[in-house]
Amino acid sequence: MRAGKVGPSGARAWTRLIRLDLSRVMRSGGVTMAAVLLLGLGVYAGWQGNRRIQAAEDAAAAAETAYRDQLAHLISRYPPTTEAGELLYYLALPASQPLSRLSALASGRTEIETANLRIRLLALEGQLYEQETLNPRLAAAGHLDLSFVLIVLLPLFVLAVTYDIVSGERERGTWDMARLFARPRRLLAAKIGARVILVGGLVTALALAGASLVGAPLAGTSPTDVDGGGRTGWAAALIALHTLFWFALCLGVATGRRSSTANAMILVGAWVVLTFLAPAALSLANAVLHPVPEALELTVRQRQGYHEAWDLPPSETMEDFYKDYPEWSDQTVPEDEFTWAWYYAMNHRGDQAARDASLAYRDVLTQRDRWARRWSLLVPPLATRLALDRLAATDLASQLAYQDAVRRYHERLKAHFLPILFAAAPIPQVDWERVPAFEPAAPAGHVSQAGFPAAASLVLASICALLVAGIRATWAPGRVEAAQSGLTNRPGRRIPGGRR
Amino acid sequence: MSNILLIARRQVGAMREDRYLVFLLGLVAALGIVSVLAARHHAASETEQRARYQAVVDRQWAQQPERHPHRVIHYGFLVFREEAPLAFFDPGVGAFAGTSLFLEGHRQNSASFGDARHATAMLSFGRLTPAAVLGLLLPLLIVAAGFASVTGEREKGTLPLILAQGATPAQIMAGKALGVGAAAVVAALPIALVTAAFVAAGGGDQPSIARMLALAATYAAYLSGWVLLTVLVSSRSASSRAALARLVAIWVVLCVAAPRLGGSLANALHPMPSRAQFTAQVEEAQRQVGDSHNPDDPFFSALRDEYLARYQVASVEELPVNWAGVVSREGEAATSRIIEQQHQQLLAVHRRQDRVMAWLGLLSPHLAARDLSMAAAGTGPEAVEAFRSQAEAHRYAIIQRLNDLHTHEINYENDRAQRLARQHWTEFPVFRQDPPSLRGVLADRPVSLAALGLWIALPLAGLGLGRKRLPRVGADRPSR
Numbered sequence: 001m002r003a004g005k006v007g008p009s010g011a012r013a014w015t016r017l018i019r020l021d022l023s024r025v026m027r028s029g030g031v032t033m034a035a036v037l038l039l040g041l042g043v044y045a046g047w048q049g050n051r052r053i054q055a056a057e058d059a060a061a062a063a064e065t066a067y068r069d070q071l072a073h074l075i076s077r078y079p080p081t082t083e084a085g086e087l088l089y090y091l092a093l094p095a096s097q098p099l100s101r102l103s104a105l106a107s108g109r110t111e112i113e114t115a116n117l118r119i120r121l122l123a124l125e126g127q128l129y130e131q132e133t134l135n136p137r138l139a140a141a142g143h144l145d146l147s148f149v150l151i152v153l154l155p156l157f158v159l160a161v162t163y164d165i166v167s168g169e170r171e172r173g174t175w176d177m178a179r180l181f182a183r184p185r186r187l188l189a190a191k192i193g194a195r196v197i198l199v200g201g202l203v204t205a206l207a208l209a210g211a212s213l214v215g216a217p218l219a220g221t222s223p224t225d226v227d228g229g230g231r232t233g234w235a236a237a238l239i240a241l242h243t244l245f246w247f248a249l250c251l252g253v254a255t256g257r258r259s260s261t262a263n264a265m266i267l268v269g270a271w272v273v274l275t276f277l278a279p280a281a282l283s284l285a286n287a288v289l290h291p292v293p294e295a296l297e298l299t300v301r302q303r304q305g306y307h308e309a310w311d312l313p314p315s316e317t318m319e320d321f322y323k324d325y326p327e328w329s330d331q332t333v334p335e336d337e338f339t340w341a342w343y344y345a346m347n348h349r350g351d352q353a354a355r356d357a358s359l360a361y362r363d364v365l366t367q368r369d370r371w372a373r374r375w376s377l378l379v380p381p382l383a384t385r386l387a388l389d390r391l392a393a394t395d396l397a398s399q400l401a402y403q404d405a406v407r408r409y410h411e412r413l414k415a416h417f418l419p420i421l422f423a424a425a426p427i428p429q430v431d432w433e434r435v436p437a438f439e440p441a442a443p444a445g446h447v448s449q450a451g452f453p454a455a456a457s458l459v460l461a462s463i464c465a466l467l468v469a470g471i472r473a474t475w476a477p478g479r480v481e482a483a484q485s486g487l488t489n490r491p492g493r494r495i496p497g498g499r500r
Numbered sequence: 501m502s503n504i505l506l507i508a509r510r511q512v513g514a515m516r517e518d519r520y521l522v523f524l525l526g527l528v529a530a531l532g533i534v535s536v537l538a539a540r541h542h543a544a545s546e547t548e549q550r551a552r553y554q555a556v557v558d559r560q561w562a563q564q565p566e567r568h569p570h571r572v573i574h575y576g577f578l579v580f581r582e583e584a585p586l587a588f589f590d591p592g593v594g595a596f597a598g599t600s601l602f603l604e605g606h607r608q609n610s611a612s613f614g615d616a617r618h619a620t621a622m623l624s625f626g627r628l629t630p631a632a633v634l635g636l637l638l639p640l641l642i643v644a645a646g647f648a649s650v651t652g653e654r655e656k657g658t659l660p661l662i663l664a665q666g667a668t669p670a671q672i673m674a675g676k677a678l679g680v681g682a683a684a685v686v687a688a689l690p691i692a693l694v695t696a697a698f699v700a701a702g703g704g705d706q707p708s709i710a711r712m713l714a715l716a717a718t719y720a721a722y723l724s725g726w727v728l729l730t731v732l733v734s735s736r737s738a739s740s741r742a743a744l745a746r747l748v749a750i751w752v753v754l755c756v757a758a759p760r761l762g763g764s765l766a767n768a769l770h771p772m773p774s775r776a777q778f779t780a781q782v783e784e785a786q787r788q789v790g791d792s793h794n795p796d797d798p799f800f801s802a803l804r805d806e807y808l809a810r811y812q813v814a815s816v817e818e819l820p821v822n823w824a825g826v827v828s829r830e831g832e833a834a835t836s837r838i839i840e841q842q843h844q845q846l847l848a849v850h851r852r853q854d855r856v857m858a859w860l861g862l863l864s865p866h867l868a869a870r871d872l873s874m875a876a877a878g879t880g881p882e883a884v885e886a887f888r889s890q891a892e893a894h895r896y897a898i899i900q901r902l903n904d905l906h907t908h909e910i911n912y913e914n915d916r917a918q919r920l921a922r923q924h925w926t927e928f929p930v931f932r933q934d935p936p937s938l939r940g941v942l943a944d945r946p947v948s949l950a951a952l953g954l955w956i957a958l959p960l961a962g963l964g965l966g967r968k969r970l971p972r973v974g975a976d977r978p979s980r
Binding site: 030034041044045048051055056058059060062063065066069070073092094096109112113114116117118126129130131132133134135136137138139140141142143144148152153156160164168171260261262264265266268269272276277279280281283284286287288291292293295296297299300303304307310311338364365368396 | 520524531538541542545549550553556557560565567571574575576578580592593595596597598599600602610611612613614615616617618619626627628632636637640644647648740741744745748749752756757759760761762763764766767768771772773774775776777778779780783784787846849850853854857867870874880881884916
C-alpha cells in the first residue's frame, strides 16, 4: 500500500488508525460471532475433507482385499484343470485412483463419482460409468467443503465488514470528526487495511487448520504431482486473490454516496448474482448447448454388439477382433464349440459397437468442461472454484482422465491375459503376482494452466472495481462530504403516505 | 380492518418508490419465467430421449432371434427412469439418481448416468429451477422489500403519527405483513402462471391438481413465514441497517449454509459404504449361496438330492424337467434374496441420513420446504426408490420366467445347443412405472410438515408478544 510515502511519525499514526479501527470492528458482536462461526465451519469442513480422503483410502484398501479374497476363493473352488478364462469371468481387479490432499479443500465431484472401480475382463463400456453409492437427497442438498466456506461464505463476511465503511461514518455523523485525524483517502485506506488484516487472519487460520488436518505439503515435489507444492501454492494464491477481489468490489460500491442500506442491498445482490445466478445460468446454458444423448446410446449399443455375436459364427467376431489386435490374427478359434478366447472377443465386439458413441460422449463432456472453463472467467467465484477443482484433480476433466486410465488398464490386462486365453491354459498356469496393477491417472493439465486464467480474471476484475473506487475517491471527495449529513440516508424512500 | 389495509397500502407505496426494490422484483420475476422455460425445455428433451431409447430397447427385445433362454437372461433388459411430470418445476433428487438401469440375471446393477455426472462444478453452486427461485431467491426479495417496513417508519418519525391515528400495533404489523406479502405474490405470480399454462397445455401425463395444490401450499406457507419473520425482525431492530444485516444473516444460515451442513452432518453421523465396499460385501454374501453356473456347488447338490427324491429317479438326466433350469431358478432366487438384503441395509443408512435431514428441517425451514416440494412434485427419493424396486421386481419376474422356459422347454441333454422360437420374446410383459402416491409421501414427512407449521407459528407468536412493545421502541428511535 502507500504506507511507504508516509514519514516515521505518519507510520505510527497509521498503525494507530488501523488498530483503533480494528478494535472497533471487533467490538461489534455480530462480526465476532460471524468470524467464530466461519472458523468453526471451516475447521469442520477441513475435518470432513480429511475424512473423505481417509474413506477413499479405506475403499481402495477394501477393493484390494476384495480382489485377494475373491481370487483365493475362485482358485480354491475350481478344479485345477479349469480354464483360466472361466475364473477371469468373475475376477474383478481394483482400479483405485487416490484422492489428492487438496481434495480436502475442493472436493469437486468426489461425492458423485467413484474413484474405486473394480474392472472385469468383460466389455469395458458397461463397467466404466458406475455410480458411487450416494444418497441422492444428501447430494441434492449440495456439499460442504473448505472451498465453499472460502468462496461462498467468506465474501459475505468481507461484505458485512466493509459495506458501510464510508456511509456508516456519514450516517453516524462521525466522518467529520474522523477527518480531523487524517485525509479521507488515508482514512479509507486505514479502514480497509484493518479489515484486510482481520479477514487475512481468518483465512490464514482456516488454511493452517486445513493444512494441519490433511497434512498438505506447503512446498516441494514435482509440479506434475497431484500433491505437489506448486498446486498448494496456486490454490493459496487463488483464495487470496478471490478474497481481495471481494474487497475491491466492496470498496467500489462502498465509496459511492449511497446509504448503508442501499450499499448492503447492492452488494448482497452482487453476491447472489456472482455465486448463484451466474453459475446456475451458465450451467443451464452449458447443458442446453451440449446435450449428451450418447450416454444412453452407448449403453444400448454395447449390449447389442456383444449379444449379437452369440448368434453369429465365431469367425465373424474374430475378424472384428483382429482388426484391433492384428498381432493375434494368426490364432483361430473352432467354429462349433465354445472357447474363452471367442467369449472375450465377443465382449470386445460390444466395446467396438459402443466406441463411436463412447467417444462422442467423452467429446461432449470435454466440450462442456472447456466451455465452462472459458465462460467462468467472467464470473470470478466460479473461475476460482473450477480452478481449485482442477488443482485438486476433482473436476470433470480429471474424471475423464481417470476413465482413460481405466481404459489403458483394461488394455494392459487384455494384453496380459490374451496369450493365456488363446492357449486355453488352465488356472495354475497363471502367475497371479505378475498381473498388471492399475496405474492412476496423472492430473489433467499443467498446474499453471489450471491456475493462471482464473488468477488473471480475478486480478482484472479487482482492478476494474478498484478503478471505480479510485475515480470516486479522487474526483468526488466533495460529493462524499456533501452527503455526510445523516438525514439523506435513504434517497430512494420518500414518505409516500405523506402525499395523501 | 380498514386500518390494516391502509397500512398495507402505505407499505406498497413505499416499496414502489424504491427503485432498487422494483428492479430486484422485476429481476426475480424474469428469472422465474426463464427458469420455468429452461427447465421445461430440458425436461421435455430428456423425457423424449428416454422414451425413444426405451422404444428402441423394447423393439430389440421383441426382435431377438431364436435364443437359448439363459442367453436372454444375460442379454437382459434396459429400463429408463421416467421423470414425474412436475420434475421441470422441482427436479428434486432426479439429477443425482441414475436414469438408465440394466436388468440382467445374477446381479442387481445400479442405475447409471445421472444428470449431475455430466455437469461441471458449476452445478455445485445450485441450479436455476423454478423451485430454487421460489425457495432461495424469493425469501431474499421479501427481506429486501420488508426489512425497513417498521424501522423505516420509526426512522422517519412517522410511527407515532400512525399510532396516534388510532392504529393498534397489531394492525400495523398485519398491514406491513400484508404489504410485504404483496411484493412476494407479484414476484411469484409469473412462475405460477407459466407453470400452470404449461401444465394446462401439455398433453399426455398430467400432474394431478392435488400435486399442484400441494406445491402451491408448500411455497405459500414457506414464503408467508419469511414475510412474518421479516416484519418481526424489522419491528425489533433499532435501525433499518441492523434489520437488513440480521435478515441477510438469517437467510445465509437457513438457505445457504444449513442444507449443506445438514447433508454433511448426516453423512458424518451415518457413513455409507463406498460402491467398491458394497459390491465386495454383496459378493462375500453371495459366496455363501454358491454359484448356479457350477453344478458341483454344495448348495446345489443338496437341491439335487431333494429333486431326485421328489421325482423318485436316480440321476438328474432322468428328471422330467431340465435340471439346469431348476439350478438357475433356485440360484437366482437365493442370490436375489441376498442382494436385496444387502440393498435394504444400504437403504436403511439412507433412511437414517434422511431422518437427520428431516429433524434439521426444524431448524432450517428451507430444508423442510424443499423436502415437501420434491414430495409434492413427485421427484423425491421415494420416486427413485420406487423405480428401483419396481425394476427389480420386473427383473426378477422376467428372469424367473426365462428360467421356467429353460426348465420346461429345453431338454437337459445337449442343453446349450437348443434355442427357443422368437415368438416367446414378444410374450413378455412391458415394464410399467408406478410412482408413489402423493398422500403416501406426504404422510411420510410429519417432521417437515410440523417444521413448516412452526416456521409460520413462531414469528406469528413473536409478533403477538411484541405488540405492546412497539410504541416504546418507537420512542427511542435514533434520529431524534
